[in-house]
Amino acid sequence: MSSAQSSSFPRARFPAWLAPLALTLAVALVYANSLSAPFLFDDAGAVLGNPTIRDLTSLAVLSPPADGSTTTGRPVVNFSYALNYAFGGEHVVGYRVVNVAIHALAALALFGLLRRMFLSLRHKFPLFNCDAAALAAAALWALHPLQTESVVCIAQRTETLCGLFFLFTLYAFARSAEPTPRARWWQVLSVGSCLLGMAAKEVMVTAPLVVLLYDRTFAAGTFAGALRLRRGYYAALAGTWLLLAFLVLQNSGARGASAGFGLGVTPWTYLLT
Template identity: 35%
Template sequence: MRRVGVAGASEDPRGSGRGALALLGVALLGAAAYANTFQVPFVADDLSSIVDNGLVRDLASYLPGGGGYAAARHRYVTYLTFALNYRLGGLEVAGYHLVNLLVHLANAALLFALVRGLFLAPRLARSALAPRRDAVALLAAALFVAHPLQTGAVTYVVQRLASLATLFYLLAAALYLSWRLRREAGLAAPGRYLGALLATLVAMKTKEIAFTLPLALLLLEASFFGRPGRRAWLGLAPFLLTLAVIPLTLLAPAGGAGLAGAEAAVRAGAWSRHDYLVTQVAVVGTYLRLLVLPVGQNLDHDYPLQTTLFAPALAGPVAAIAGLLGLAAALYRRTGPRAARGLDPAWRLVGFGILWFFLALAVESSVVPIDDLIFEHRVYLPSAGLLAGAAAAAVLGVSRLRPAWRRAGAAALVAVVLALATATFLRNRTWSSAVSLWTDAAAKSPAKARARLNLGKALVEAGRPGDALPEYAAALRLDPGSPDLRNDLGVALLQLGRYDEAIAQLRLAVQLAPDYADAHTNLGMAYARKGLLREATEEMRRGMQLQPGAAPAAP
């Protein structure tokens, strides 16, 4: 038995059961793709943000007024979850990965619900795909959960910042859509409206990428319900007011101890706004290429700064971006109510996905310089829209095939999803140890000092200080003025028993950075090994003054 849905689309009472089974399949696919990640160690910013962050070890500090609450106020929700992880399992990494995977699977489920619900909105309800909305939603969720580019936000523990913000972003959009559909049918749903508003506020306290969420809701309203009227603007107004939350939070005086690494608000880069924006044109081109062909993934891309939009390297990215935006505009025109020869309304979902992609990227790929020009985890939220649009386009394409070819087309889509899941599993192998991860990064970014430095550190921590020396030497050729490099090379030499060379490097480290606590402490250890007890005591005392409780690196 069938009944008429909210906006005229047919609803099947059995649909919820089929949807649940479909989501179970997506969850199993995601679990299989990430089955080899539970022992992936903490790396990179995980160390400063979780392992060495004393505030995370004190759950009470995240109560209002506590040090954790004050220091991570702009990303409070994510750091609270790290503190909960620590309370439940200490630094046992499997628990952190389990939470990240569950967040990823929840995001796939929310994307499924969002895409499915959009086919009940007025602009899509008459699409030929409306009866197949479960297929479109399932493909969108499967592409999202299986794509290897998502490993940057799922396998990399600290980038729960991106995946958790995406969860609340999608939850707000799904609840807003559900409320809007019920209102379209003359029904009240204040709980869904308030839930969407609460999810928006929580997203704003999870990561700054949520700043665009109210604008995404406005885009959703205009795309699938028509130009907003007075009543629609009244409904959107509270969401638009939340645009002030992140700026006000970032401008508020900081309290408590600052956190190193990823929890800094928006760290200004060493480049101008103009150069950063121009470079982001190329970066967005790289993101698009990785979404289409996820080959050459890298934790630490070595990306050249661009200073003019007319650089030859930007020709391809400019063409791709202009082409996508032009396609979105054409699809909106051709699916509008006044289109003379309109396309199937589902093509509007493709245009919406393109606009979602660029809107969601706007915080990190626009005029606000950030320390790093490119990071793969920044595509996590934007990809939700683009992959939903790709799913709609794919199902539209298959539906236009001759009946004899449709099964082959569907099989091809399944093959693509399975290939992506396999690529994700293989990419996660690279994350299996700090040595393998940084070996991969250094091989792909041989001229980047940081990749070489981190490979050297990983080798030292793995008990291979001799193998680390060539990496440090290469890094020093690229960045001879780095106190971190001098300190870490000194630690490696200390472990090898080459005390005079270690002392020379550690002296350089403290000369380059007189307040470098670890370098002073390690220099004290080197002096002690040489029997220079007075010098050792002086350096140890200096290190403890700069950082109480500091311990030397294990020799």
């Protein structure tokens, strides 16, 4: 057997759509039994007791109640509830279907991100199956029991939406770093996703920094190189912090019952945990 033959092994070829389809079906099957569950815990305040989601055409949907509930200061989450209410009222199944769909989309974004990340390293590991590894990692994340609360509890849509926008911000950037005519549009999508994430949950604050770290590691090679090559993009990405700052300052008084503010937990301890 020649060295060329011994250094390569036949690998099964699957359609490109098979892995995303398998991941989506896995998420749907795992969470199918949660669709019939009633509203739980904070769901009442987020949906049943939320007057701002009753009229989708009103600007009130972008001004959630400043009552310390999970929607306070998170207009994108409140708007998603308003969409649910417009199409299904207070029927719980619709809210749960959307939660599962958001989680499935986040898993697909993670799969796409990991696939491109692994492909960038393929010159070092030529026999590495990028699709299989990305699918396995994304499935492990999507189906892990730790995800149950954020998917099953409707009020935890703040977590799933933030996760989706965070991952898509990274995925869109990874696409924009490729030398294609659509690179600029992927940058626009990345910034737009980051902006929506800032209006979904405050932990999105780290997204621009994670993008820069990804750029340095898998694209530009250095922080200085990343900022030099894409200074306009990073300026726009940093600009999304302004929206987050506005939402936090506007609703800071309504967060009195949240850990890290009114429960005797210092900001430093809150950051560490």
